[in-house]
Amino acid sequence: MLAIERRNDILARLYADGKVIVSELSKIYKVTEETIRRDLEKLEKEGLAKKTYGGAVRSDSFNTDLPYNIRKQSNVPGKQKIATIIADLINDGDYIAVDASTTALYVIKKIMTRKNITLITNSIEILLEVANKTDWNIMSTGGTLKEGGLSLVGYQAEKMISSFHVDITICSCKGLDLERGITDSNEKDAQIKKALMGSASKSIIAVDSSKFDKASFVKFADINDADMIVTENQPDEQWIRKFQAEGVELLY
Secondary structure, rough: OOOHHHHHHHHHHHHOEEEEEEHHHHHHHHOOOHHHHHHHHHHHHOOOOEOOHHHHHHOOOOOOOOHHHHOOOOOOHHHHHHHHHHHHHOOOOEEEEEEEOHHHHHHHOOOOOOOOOOOEOOOOHHHHHHHOOOOOOEOOOOOEEEEEOEEOHHHHHHHHHHOEEEEEEEEEOOOEEOEEEEEEEHHHHHHHHHHHHOOOOEEEEEEOHEEEEEEOOOEEEEEOOOOOEOOOOOOOOHHHHHHHHHHHHHOO
């Protein structure tokens, strides 16, 4: 196993269990404890972990851009519930645009029986998922491949998105804050999400309950820029009042 593969596997364990132990990892991967400590030091420098005595714990920083394979494994039941709600809003013949979030992937999986969908996305994994949908019109944004993200970003992707108009856009976010609005951890991703929201008649923000009352690095929209917020649990009363005041529909 390559060092990067081992670190990614350690990171997956870390985000599944909340913590890892050096001595246990040493036995699992059949390497020295010093090697594991170096792996954890690297993950800590990348903001993905926090070293502790004898191991490490998960970093809960909302400014950290986690690898796609780790995001894909987090809060799967919540994302599937959100995807089911959103899928019910999509009809045959709709024009939709989705970001490269794992929640968007679950939405696409839920609507595979829809007919004559036109789909725009910057997600490599979604493009692979729908590659055999001969009755769909599938459009890639193009752009620059984001390392570790399975997504396309940059000026060319933004320009392509801005050239079209769709019925529904589905975006995720890293944080939803009453004062700071809708935020993400990465500027390039944030610009894509902003372009997607600007291209749609209805903008849906898919956000699990852990992202409420959190603010990440880059703001890409105000709360009232969204037409709908979809989450898996009922938010606090202050959020319900906020959405009502801003004219934003809430589904959960």
